[in-house]
Amino acid sequence: MDLLAIGLAVWARVLSRREGAPKWLAYLPYFIALTFIGSLGGTLLGLRHAFVSVSGVPADQKAKYLSDGIAAAMWITVYGLGVDAVVLVVLIVMTTKLKRAVTSSTLAE
Numbered sequence: 001m002d003l004l005a006i007g008l009a010v011w012a013r014v015l016s017r018r019e020g021a022p023k024w025l026a027y028l029p030y031f032i033a034l035t036f037i038g039s040l041g042g043t044l045l046g047l048r049h050a051f052v053s054v055s056g057v058p059a060d061q062k063a064k065y066l067s068d069g070i071a072a073a074m075w076i077t078v079y080g081l082g083v084d085a086v087v088l089v090v091l092i093v094m095t096t097k098l099k100r101a102v103t104s105s106t107l108a109e
Contacts, residue, residue: 039080
């Protein structure tokens, strides 16, 4: 993911310097990387919480506490990756529109 984020950041920075490009386009790859890292961090924290909560619980309730913690961790991951996917689609749409605009203006000259 790191190489993808770096590549997207460089590409967005180049495209954002074109005339007519929205300034916020350059920051989308950074947002994608941060949400990806945040979802992984949330997963790790959720799993840690699941296993710590099991330590002081009677044996008959351990499975419930563990499954609840793991479910919460997985939902954090799904949410983070969902946000990544939406922002990545926005980035692809915006760069495609910008490439078309640059290509058509270059051909017109």
